[in-house]
Amino acid sequence: xxxxxxxxxxxxxxxxxxxxxxxxxxxxxxxxxxxxxxxxxxxxxxxxxxxxxxxxxxxxxxxxxxxxxxxxxxxxxxxxxxxxxxxxxxxxxxxxxxxxxxxxxxxxxxxxxxxxxxxxxxxxxxxxxxxxxxxxxxxxxxxxxxxxxxxxxxxxxxxxxxxxxxxxxxxxxxxxxxxxxxxxxxxxxxxxxxxxxxxxxxxxxxxxxxxxxxxxxxxxxxxxxxxxxxxxxxxxxxxxxxxxxxxxxxxxxxxxxxxxxxxxxxxxxxxxxxxxxxxxxxxxxxxxxxxx
Amino acid sequence: xxxxxxxxxxxxxxxxxxxxxxxxxxxxxxxxxxxxxxxxxxxxxxxxxxxxxxxxxxxxxxxxxxxxxxxxxxxxxxxxxxxxxxxxxxxxxxxxxxxxxxxxxxxxxxxxxxxxxxxxxxxxxxxxxxxxxxxxxxxxxxxxxxxxxxxxxxxxxxxxxxxxxxxxxxxxxxxxxxxxxxxxxxxxxxxxxxxxxxxxxxxxxxxxxxxxxxxxxxxxxxxxxxxxxxxxxxxxxxxxxxxxxxxxxxxxxxxxxxxxxxxxxxxxxxxxxxxxxxxxxxxxxxxxxxxxxxxxxxxxxxxxxxxxxxxxxxxx
Numbered sequence: 035x036x037x038x039x040x041x042x043x044x045x046x047x048x049x050x051x052x053x054x055x056x057x058x059x060x061x062x063x064x065x066x067x068x069x070x071x072x073x074x075x076x077x078x079x080x081x082x083x084x085x086x087x088x089x090x091x092x093x094x095x096x097x098x099x100x101x102x103x104x105x106x107x108x109x110x111x112x113x114x115x116x117x118x119x120x121x122x123x124x125x126x127x128x129x130x131x132x133x134x135x136x137x138x139x140x141x142x143x144x145x146x147x148x149x150x151x152x153x154x155x156x157x158x159x160x161x162x163x164x165x166x167x168x169x170x171x172x173x174x175x176x177x178x179x180x181x182x183x184x185x186x187x188x189x190x191x192x193x194x195x196x197x198x199x200x201x202x203x204x205x206x207x208x209x210x211x212x213x214x215x216x217x218x219x220x221x222x223x224x225x226x227x228x229x230x231x232x233x234x235x236x237x238x239x240x241x242x243x244x245x246x247x248x249x250x251x252x253x254x255x256x257x258x259x260x261x262x263x264x265x266x267x268x269x270x271x272x273x274x275x276x277x278x279x280x281x282x283x284x285x286x287x288x289x290x291x292x293x294x295x296x297x298x299x300x301x302x303x304x305x306x307x308x309x310x311x312x313x314x315x316x317x318x319x320x321x322x323x324x325x326x
Numbered sequence: 327x328x329x330x331x332x333x334x335x336x337x338x339x340x341x342x343x344x345x346x347x348x349x350x351x352x353x354x355x356x357x358x359x360x361x362x363x364x365x366x367x368x369x370x371x372x373x374x375x376x377x378x379x380x381x382x383x384x385x386x387x388x389x390x391x392x393x394x395x396x397x398x399x400x401x402x403x404x405x406x407x408x409x410x411x412x413x414x415x416x417x418x419x420x421x422x423x424x425x426x427x428x429x430x431x432x433x434x435x436x437x438x439x440x441x442x443x444x445x446x447x448x449x450x451x452x453x454x455x456x457x458x459x460x461x462x463x464x465x466x467x468x469x470x471x472x473x474x475x476x477x478x479x480x481x482x483x484x485x486x487x488x489x490x491x492x493x494x495x496x497x498x499x500x501x502x503x504x505x506x507x508x509x510x511x512x513x514x515x516x517x518x519x520x521x522x523x524x525x526x527x528x529x530x531x532x533x534x535x536x537x538x539x540x541x542x543x544x545x546x547x548x549x550x551x552x553x554x555x556x557x558x559x560x561x562x563x564x565x566x567x568x569x570x571x572x573x574x575x576x577x578x579x580x581x582x583x584x585x586x587x588x589x590x591x592x593x594x595x596x597x598x599x600x601x602x603x604x605x606x607x608x609x610x611x612x613x614x615x616x617x618x619x620x621x622x623x624x625x626x627x628x629x630x631x632x633x634x635x636x637x638x639x640x641x642x
Contacts, residue, residue: 082506083477191597192367221366221534226578227593233586247506254580254591277583291507292582293537295564299511 271322362539433468
């Protein structure tokens with residue numbers, strides 16, 4: 035089992051995809067990314083499509099392997115986990131993804147996602163213990179068990195399905211949750227409920243990697259932000275610092291493009307140079323790093 | 327008066343009965359107006375947009391009329407509507423990115439579409455190039471397959487194509503929802519530019535994102551459970567919402583700068599009612615913090631101040 039300080043740590047992580055008929059061409063999706071997620075901390079990973087943010091989440095969940103650098107959890111390299119250790123890892127690190135509708139098998143009732151977790155991780159529980167635990171996990175995400183259990187996925191709303199997936203992850207007392215664009219398919223009125231749930235879970239010690247392209251949401255929720263552009267971290271630091279004083283032009287451009295209800299868009303030039311010169315992160319302020 | 331919709335009712339036929347997705351809506355859109363249509367999923371906003379151009383097989387026109395530039399649209403008659411589609415009324419469908427034929431090059435597809443409407447591709451070609459250039463695409467895209475274009479590029483191609491015959495009314499359904507913030511801004515601003523250049527007369531922008539509408543729309547119409555809730559100028563409606571539903575909807579939007587640790591926003595508790603057998607009276611009353619006895623009667627959608635309409639007993 036994994037012991038020690040249960041921090042998830044990425045060190046110089048890279049991912050190169052081979053493309054082309056014989057794998058001759060290479061696309062660097064993620065390049066030299068380093069950051070940590072501590073218990074009780076929400077880290078927002080912000081970037082546009084193609085920035086590699088989803089790939090980072092998938093590497094943490096070992097759905098794909100890193101081609102460079104290391105991802106460690108509690109000091110142990112995730113890439114070297116064997117089958118049995120991986121099972122233990124998934125008992126502590128779980129993911130929830132963008133499309134709640136395609137996360138379920140439409141043929142089965144939604145209860146099945148809980149049963150699968152029970153078989154894999156909690157086979158020793160009595161029926162009463164299990165049902166208590168499921169009840170508590172559902173209440174944690176603001177769902178009334180009678181409203182959702184025994185239903186098919188098409189009978190529930192996207193917000194309910196997404197909350198069910200979070201509660202499925204919580205039922206086994208995970209420590210890190212990778213939440214990849216989990217609210218982009220939800221309505222504004224249910225979006226905020228799901229965000230608040232993540233915030234409450236953080237108070238209880240859950241570490242969350244919140245992957246999003248929406249800066250307003252990232253700012254609302256997170257303690258730290260990591261801004262990713264074309265696979266590289268261009269700015270990172272504590273959320274209030276980065277948002278009150280965005281230093282990198284890309285961060286500024288993103289912030290200027292967020293539609294707001296209080297101010298109109300300004301004329302902003304859409305100019306980002308495509309040159310991918312090697313860069314380093316420099317400290318501009320206490321704990322606030324920017325690519326130079 | 328460009329578009330006038332009067333008491334339009336469109337139901338979906340299902341095995342369990344009629345889903346009353348659009349239940350008596352009346353509104354107008356002026357020439358040159360960009361009207362935003364907002365609401366949660368399942369509120370009937372997409373049904374309304376589709377009703378104005380094409381009812382699919384399950385949709386049934388119950389009553390009500392739609393007129394465009396003083397001429398009544400035969401919306402219940404699929405064949406008769408053909409004369410209006412593309413020329414007078416055009417739509418950028420939801421998931422426009424997958425609306426392009428994957429086995430045709432973009433140029434060939436456009437030429438076939440124009441052909442079907444009896445318009446010469448060769449004569450339209452210079453204007454097509456001009457408009458593609460306007461949205462930052464070169465003629466090269468015409469020689470490409472849709473799979474070779476990015477999401478934002480496809481979105482722009484569909485925009486240019488839909489408006490090529492200068493329709494009176496453009497319906498843009500969730501045009502910006504799947505895009506990144508920077509592309510979203512560019513595409514949204516394109517809608518305004520197309521209106522300014524008179525490529526389209528009036529536009530209905532359907533989205534669940536009120537903050538986008540505040541940026542580009544002249545007026546906003548909010549729907550809830552198949553009914554109209556509130557309409558008003560975009561700036562007034564967002565700063566001073568009169569209907570409790572609009573208020574709660576705006577209250578649930580995080581702005582840049584708002585942090586959960588400082589100000590916890592709340593969503594709207596409960597769920598919209600089933601439209602199979604919708605409750606009588608105000609449809610929002612189960613979730614409404616202001617509900618009182620009178621809400622069992624349905625509030626009319628009336629003008630409560632100049633240019634401001636709302637359907638709420640307490641909004642006056």
